[in-house]
Amino acid sequence: MIAVAGLSKARGGVTALADVDFEVRSGEVTAIVGPSGSGKSTLLRCVNGLETFDAGSISIAGHRLAPGLQPPRLLERVRRDAGMVFQQFNLFANLTAQENVALAPRVVAGVSAAEASRRAIQLLDRVGLAAFAAARPATLSGGQQQRVAIARALAMEPKVILFDEPTSALDPAMTAEVSEVIVDLARGGQTMVVVTHDHALARRVATQVVELVAGRVARIGPPAAVLGA
Amino acid sequence: MTAMSTPRIVWHEALVATAALVIVTAHGAAAELDEVRARGTFVWAADQEGGGPHVFLDPERPGRLTGFEVELADMIAAELGVTARFQQGQWDRLPLLLGRSVDCVINGIELLPERKRDYACSRPYFAYGLQLLSRRDSPLTAFEQLAAPGPGGRWRVGVLTGSAAEVFLRSRHDLEVDVIGYDGTIDSLEQVQSGVLDATLIDDCIFNFYADRFAGLRAVGRTVAGGYYTVLTARDTPRLTAAIDEALGRLIADGRLKALYDRWDLAGRQQILALRDAAEIPVAGRRSLRQLAADTLPMLLTAAGMTLLLACVSFPLAIVAGLAVAVGRLYGPAWLARLLTASVEVVRGTPLMLQLYAIFFLLPKIGLALPALVAAVAGLALNYSAYESEIYRAGLKAVPAGQFQAALALGMTKWQALRHVVVPQAVRLVMPPVTNDFIAMFKDTSVCSVITVIELTKRYSVLALSTGRIVELAVITAILYLAMSWPLALLSRRFESRQERVA
Numbered sequence: 001m002i003a004v005a006g007l008s009k010a011r012g013g014v015t016a017l018a019d020v021d022f023e024v025r026s027g028e029v030t031a032i033v034g035p036s037g038s039g040k041s042t043l044l045r046c047v048n049g050l051e052t053f054d055a056g057s058i059s060i061a062g063h064r065l066a067p068g069l070q071p072p073r074l075l076e077r078v079r080r081d082a083g084m085v086f087q088q089f090n091l092f093a094n095l096t097a098q099e100n101v102a103l104a105p106r107v108v109a110g111v112s113a114a115e116a117s118r119r120a121i122q123l124l125d126r127v128g129l130a131a132f133a134a135a136r137p138a139t140l141s142g143g144q145q146q147r148v149a150i151a152r153a154l155a156m157e158p159k160v161i162l163f164d165e166p167t168s169a170l171d172p173a174m175t176a177e178v179s180e181v182i183v184d185l186a187r188g189g190q191t192m193v194v195v196t197h198d199h200a201l202a203r204r205v206a207t208q209v210v211e212l213v214a215g216r217v218a219r220i221g222p223p224a225a226v227l228g229a
Numbered sequence: 230m231t232a233m234s235t236p237r238i239v240w241h242e243a244l245v246a247t248a249a250l251v252i253v254t255a256h257g258a259a260a261e262l263d264e265v266r267a268r269g270t271f272v273w274a275a276d277q278e279g280g281g282p283h284v285f286l287d288p289e290r291p292g293r294l295t296g297f298e299v300e301l302a303d304m305i306a307a308e309l310g311v312t313a314r315f316q317q318g319q320w321d322r323l324p325l326l327l328g329r330s331v332d333c334v335i336n337g338i339e340l341l342p343e344r345k346r347d348y349a350c351s352r353p354y355f356a357y358g359l360q361l362l363s364r365r366d367s368p369l370t371a372f373e374q375l376a377a378p379g380p381g382g383r384w385r386v387g388v389l390t391g392s393a394a395e396v397f398l399r400s401r402h403d404l405e406v407d408v409i410g411y412d413g414t415i416d417s418l419e420q421v422q423s424g425v426l427d428a429t430l431i432d433d434c435i436f437n438f439y440a441d442r443f444a445g446l447r448a449v450g451r452t453v454a455g456g457y458y459t460v461l462t463a464r465d466t467p468r469l470t471a472a473i474d475e476a477l478g479r480l481i482a483d484g485r486l487k488a489l490y491d492r493w494d495l496a497g498r499q500q501i502l503a504l505r506d507a508a509e510i511p512v513a514g515r516r517s518l519r520q521l522a523a524d525t526l527p528m529l530l531t532a533a534g535m536t537l538l539l540a541c542v543s544f545p546l547a548i549v550a551g552l553a554v555a556v557g558r559l560y561g562p563a564w565l566a567r568l569l570t571a572s573v574e575v576v577r578g579t580p581l582m583l584q585l586y587a588i589f590f591l592l593p594k595i596g597l598a599l600p601a602l603v604a605a606v607a608g609l610a611l612n613y614s615a616y617e618s619e620i621y622r623a624g625l626k627a628v629p630a631g632q633f634q635a636a637l638a639l640g641m642t643k644w645q646a647l648r649h650v651v652v653p654q655a656v657r658l659v660m661p662p663v664t665n666d667f668i669a670m671f672k673d674t675s676v677c678s679v680i681t682v683i684e685l686t687k688r689y690s691v692l693a694l695s696t697g698r699i700v701e702l703a704v705i706t707a708i709l710y711l712a713m714s715w716p717l718a719l720l721s722r723r724f725e726s727r728q729e730r731v732a
Contacts, residue, residue, distance in 0.1 A: 050634060072642065080640035090635035094653045104639035107649055149635075156639060 001026045001160055001191050002047065006056035009042065009215075016042050017053065017215045024160070024208070029192045031202035031223070034212035040195040041087075043212065044162050047193065048082040049075040061159040080108060083153030087165040089145040091137035097124060097148045098133040101155045109156065116155075123151040127181050143174030150181055161185070163194040167201065179204070199227050259328035259463035262309070262472050271306040271313050274327075275336035276320035278413045282438040282493055283337045284315075297493040298335050301354065304485065305335075305460070308476035319412065321391030321694060324348055327463040333473065334461040337432060339393035342513035344461065347697035349470040351460035354477050354486070355495075356503035357432040358452025359394050361386075364421060365447050369428055372450050375404045379427060383407050387417030387429040387681075391694055394430040397454050409601070409681045410691070416590065418443050423593035434495055457507055521701060525692050529702075532688030533709045539602075539674040539684060543609035544667050550610060551617025552652070558618070559625050560643060569618075576615035582676050584608050589680035605677040613670055620662050624655035664721035668714050685709060 002024040009017040017039045024030045032040045045051040047058055049070055058065040061081035063074060092100050101120035105111040111119070124130045127147040137145055146166060153161050166182065167175040179201050186192065186205040196202055202209055202223060209226040211219040219226045265271050275284040277294060287295040294315055306313035318326050323334045327348065339357070340350055363369040368380060375384050383405045388395040390410035398408045409426065411417040417429040422445050433452050440446075460477070462470045480486040481504060487497035516524065554573060558566045576584070585608040592599060599607065628651050636646030678687035689706040693699040 048638060050638065075637075076640050076642060079638055084635075084638035086631060086635060086638075088631055090629075090631035092632060092635070092650050094650070094657065103649055104636075104641065107645050108640045152639070 031206035083158035353457030355458040358455035546610035547613035550614035554618035555621035624659035
């Protein structure tokens with residue numbers, strides 16, 4: 001599903017990523033761990049083209065990203081296939097929970113407004129928030145917002161979902177509720193890449209763990225091998 | 230026009246303006262003859278803008294005023310034993326300067342019944358005739374043709390606002406004529422030459438003076454009406470008025486006035502003969518307040534409608550253009566962003582009046598003659614779009630970057646992300662300053678009078694001068710402005726309180 005080969009990126013003369021290689025197979029979950037500033041989020045943002053890179057290549061869901069600026073059309077196709085969940089949720093502040101989930105299917109995938117709304121309710125129900133369909137993001141808790149954000153990503157039926165520190169901005173109780181949703185997705189066979197500090201979450205969902213240190217792959221392997229037992 | 234002032238300012242400004250008007254027009258003590266002599270100078274007011282042969286800048290000696298009235302003022306001053314000092318003013322508002330640093334007005338002011346009612350008028354010093362002018366290729370060859378519509382419908386005839394020509398044409402209800410008022414005589418000559426107007430009606434001596442510069446124009450028949458110029462003084466300085474009359478009498482009797490007119494190629498002998506035979510002009514009656522309101526309110530309301538129309542058409546255009554400019558600057562390609570930034574600076578860095586002037590008077594020279602109303606809307610929209618774009622730019626920047634990225638991450642194009650996510654949030658953020666600017670534009674519509682659009686302020690000024698009821702009409706006008714801007718102020722405040730609740 002994803003193959004990252006020889007990926008390198010420097011920012012302001014400082015190495016952000018150096019010669020990163022890894023693969024993510026369909027239906028599997030890869031956790032990316034490592035200390036702060038090791039390049040985890042940068043790596044993830046390169047995978048869906050939110051950031052450019054200097055060398056190497058990324059192939060994702062049949063698309064191929066090269067170094068430097070990529071054509072907008074290619075990026076739009078990559079992003080339709082690779083959903084993303086952000087640390088700070090980034091729910092659209094001007095829309096209700098339901099509208100947040102329904103917007104992209106409507107304007108990007110061309111689904112009718114009625115159909116998009118109906119499916120949005122189903123997805124909100126799947127993350128346990130059908131009762132909050134009409135709520136604005138500002139009125140929801142962090143955990144609720146992140147669950148809506150996951151529903152929003154799912155709405156485009158992506159081939160892979162990229163999680164960028166999905167629980168880092170949450171307290172333990174909210175971390176648990178979001179983790180449950182991610183674990184549930186993993187059980188359902190959803191391909192995912194999860195950047196996280198949370199080793200417990202990584203152990204529960206990951207089939208493979210990539211440890212980054214200073215922009216390089218320090219270790220790669222099954223959770224037990226990388227994270228210890 | 231700044232984003233941060235609150236709607237309360239509007240009330241405040243209106244009250245201060247009204248108070249100032251009342252104070253200014255509540256007859257300040259005009260200087261009597263003995264005060265003029267004591268100070269040794271005699272201050273006379275005129276408008277040098279396009280004022281030949283009366284008062285204009287000497288093309289041979291840049292910066293120096295010349296004209297037959299400049300010399301006349303010097304002659305009268307010498308008769309009074311003082312020296313003359315010039316004061317510049319807008320022509321139709323010159324009489325308002327009387328009693329405030331100005332002793333008299335000498336500037337082709339026609340002796341009319343209304344002027345005799347409101348000011349002290351000297352004996353006539355010059356006889357004028359009203360001459361209709363058209364382009365040499367115009368089908369208009371006789372004044373009588375104005376009684377029937379022309380090939381393009383009603384004839385469009387320019388006049389100097391507040392002049393006898395305007396009074397005369399507006400009183401001729403039998404003519405198929407749209408009378409368009411200009412702030413300067415040159416303006417209307419230019420507009421006939423460029424084909425915007427069918428004709429202009431001006432004093433014959435002005436045409437004689439400018440005939441070479443406007444060689445494409447010709448006189449349509451002979452002069453159609455005429456009268457006399459008078460020196461205006463305040464009503465409470467009878468000794469000064471009498472002294473000016475005596476001075477004029479001596480200048481006429483000893484041939485100096487004839488010699489002056491001959492020097493200026495103004496047919497001195499005919500002038501003196503006409504002055505000798507001048508008939509007495511009646512004094513206009515004073516209207517009751519009720520009559521005044523009945524006579525002026527319909528016109529003021531129509532003008533208020535024009536103000537409303539200008540603001541309500543121009544502002545939405547300014548908002549749409551401003552948003553487009555802001556989006557272009559922030560999200561467009563670099564060359565576009567640079568171009569837009571430069572345009573915004575040019576528009577913000579030049580006065581609205583100049584922009585209106587350029588659109589209305591200069592574009593016809595390159596073949597784009599816009600009707601006054603269209604030019605006014607274009608000017609207002611252009612000017613305000615620059616300010617709105619700055620507000621929107623701030624608003625767009627205030628939307629967190631994560632919103633845009635989240636939209637892109639779902640596969641939206643840049644424009645979809647802007648349209649569905651970023652712009653709606655920015656628009657909500659900038660609602661209070663934008664509403665505030667709407668109120669500001671509301672008042673800026675008054676600048677459009679420089680391009681012949683008659684909105685509320687212009688109508689007030691014209692009516693106040695023709696009726697002499699400056700204070701009463703100012704109060705009515707202020708009330709009309711408040712009636713229009715008050716709902717906007719309320720709206721703006723509601724947006725603000727909604728913002729506070731969301732934040």
